[in-house]
Amino acid sequence: MNPAAESQEGSPATGKEIPEGTPVLEVRDLRKSLGGKEVLKGVNLTVLKGEALVIIGGSGCGKSVLLKHILGLFKPDSGSIQIEGQDITRLHERDLFTVRQRFGMLFQGAALFDSMTVAENVSFSLDEHSKKSASEKREIVQKKLAIVGLKDVENKYPAELSGGMKKRVALARAIAADPDFLLYDEPTTGLDPIMSDVINELIVKLKKALKVTSIIVTHDMASARKVADRMAMLDGGVIIYHDTPENTFASDNDVVRRFVEGKASMEQMKEIWGESAGTAQESENTRRRKRPPPPAE
Amino acid sequence: MPTAIPGVAAIIAILRTAGGVFMLLVETLRAALGKWPRRRVLVDQFYLIGFRSMPVVLTTGLFTGMVLAVQSFNQFRRVNIVSMVGAVVAVSMVKELGPVLSGLMLAGRVGAAITAEIGTMSVTEQVDALRASATSPIRWLVLPRVAAAVLLTPILTLMADVVGIAGGTLICVGFLKVEWHFHYINMLDWLKVWDVGVGCAKSSVFGLLIALTAAYKGLNTEPGAAGVGKAATEAVVTSCILILVSDFFLTVMFAALKPDWIR
Numbered sequence: 001m002n003p004a005a006e007s008q009e010g011s012p013a014t015g016k017e018i019p020e021g022t023p024v025l026e027v028r029d030l031r032k033s034l035g036g037k038e039v040l041k042g043v044n045l046t047v048l049k050g051e052a053l054v055i056i057g058g059s060g061c062g063k064s065v066l067l068k069h070i071l072g073l074f075k076p077d078s079g080s081i082q083i084e085g086q087d088i089t090r091l092h093e094r095d096l097f098t099v100r101q102r103f104g105m106l107f108q109g110a111a112l113f114d115s116m117t118v119a120e121n122v123s124f125s126l127d128e129h130s131k132k133s134a135s136e137k138r139e140i141v142q143k144k145l146a147i148v149g150l151k152d153v154e155n156k157y158p159a160e161l162s163g164g165m166k167k168r169v170a171l172a173r174a175i176a177a178d179p180d181f182l183l184y185d186e187p188t189t190g191l192d193p194i195m196s197d198v199i200n201e202l203i204v205k206l207k208k209a210l211k212v213t214s215i216i217v218t219h220d221m222a223s224a225r226k227v228a229d230r231m232a233m234l235d236g237g238v239i240i241y242h243d244t245p246e247n248t249f250a251s252d253n254d255v256v257r258r259f260v261e262g263k264a265s266m267e268q269m270k271e272i273w274g275e276s277a278g279t280a281q282e283s284e285n286t287r288r289r290k291r292p293p294p295p296a297e
Numbered sequence: 298m299p300t301a302i303p304g305v306a307a308i309i310a311i312l313r314t315a316g317g318v319f320m321l322l323v324e325t326l327r328a329a330l331g332k333w334p335r336r337r338v339l340v341d342q343f344y345l346i347g348f349r350s351m352p353v354v355l356t357t358g359l360f361t362g363m364v365l366a367v368q369s370f371n372q373f374r375r376v377n378i379v380s381m382v383g384a385v386v387a388v389s390m391v392k393e394l395g396p397v398l399s400g401l402m403l404a405g406r407v408g409a410a411i412t413a414e415i416g417t418m419s420v421t422e423q424v425d426a427l428r429a430s431a432t433s434p435i436r437w438l439v440l441p442r443v444a445a446a447v448l449l450t451p452i453l454t455l456m457a458d459v460v461g462i463a464g465g466t467l468i469c470v471g472f473l474k475v476e477w478h479f480h481y482i483n484m485l486d487w488l489k490v491w492d493v494g495v496g497c498a499k500s501s502v503f504g505l506l507i508a509l510t511a512a513y514k515g516l517n518t519e520p521g522a523a524g525v526g527k528a529a530t531e532a533v534v535t536s537c538i539l540i541l542v543s544d545f546f547l548t549v550m551f552a553a554l555k556p557d558w559i560r
Binding site: 129 | 426432
């Protein structure tokens, strides 16, 4: 296990001067119930400066809820989230705005403002929080769109863009104000494999180019393998495992191994096949093995 | 469980909505004291809420004034005071029918639109994206809509009043052959500036209730398309009830302020 992951050390609240590898974000015993169900049951997590931490876990396990807590969009029932030593769970919404200016977030469905053009979306934070002139802002918008590989889309509306382009515009919006932290909520969900890879490459590029600390929530293993410096698995409302990607993909932890290999548990198989689950699966595997190979072209 | 008792769940839901709307009012007032959203956002809302509502409100005013004239004429003819029909139309329009019917029409048109827009933004995480961009959804989404509704509902109501009175006059003088002179004199005699002021004040409150309720329902939309539809329906029904109930209390309040008003 990565010793840094368990570090409880605080860090100076001095912003960008913090050396890489120092803990900058610490989640401690975070609990949250939604709709009468406890989603987070005491999450502990440490994020290091400049790393890309991938949080994996099944659908509905609370990954996105955890991410939204980090941004202060949800208030926890108990526990703390320290960002460079400052507990953001105790801050009022107005004070959280200052903290959020250091974050960029890519939402699962891109969440572009559909009444605004691409350029207005990307420059939204700048319009709201900076005193830059219109020409400076236009230049930044073009630069950020170029970073995500887009041009000549400034005057389009989100409804005119494909899923992959929306994600890239959302990414350009997230990095517009040069954040210290980038949060990605299922960045590749709903995209074809090639566009997924484009987004993965962008995540890696942004981490290197902007030196941001990235937290990526996903259940896309190809994405995790490509972008992660470290991986953590959320299961049953707690972080059950964290380690390097190499160790994670070679893990002998049953839950982690089944997740990274994409295999249903025996209980889930029984829910589908009944008591004959083992036999049914075996015969299916046998049938597949016996199937003749496709003719060579 | 208390919610299992019939009616209790509904009362709890109403109290929760009332509390939520009140808290939203406080937050909106606080936002109004700070930096306002850029001018284009405000202009868009003033256009959508004010200008685009004119056809529906004017149609309501016109036909209400005309039908009121026809109905009153039938009654007043029996006691031979048809020259009072214009006064009845004017006073009824300005005091009650203008503000209340315009309010109800705006609750349907503006309230549903606000809830549907903010609700869709909620379920597609655009509201979260606003907050993530360190921007208050109350300042950005709620404040412009509330400001537009509070300022423009009285203007729309005044337009409905004028059109309604004109429609009533057209029916009375044009078709029912009421003497113009007496019609006009009686109308001026009975219509007071105070009535116009009260009508405007009431419609401002109705505008506030419509926009706040709609925004509250939109911000608290349940996920999915069904959630947005449900929220829009609830917003319209709640605003209509609030308009009718608050109209009574506002009328009593203004009567207490100027006791000779309801005489």
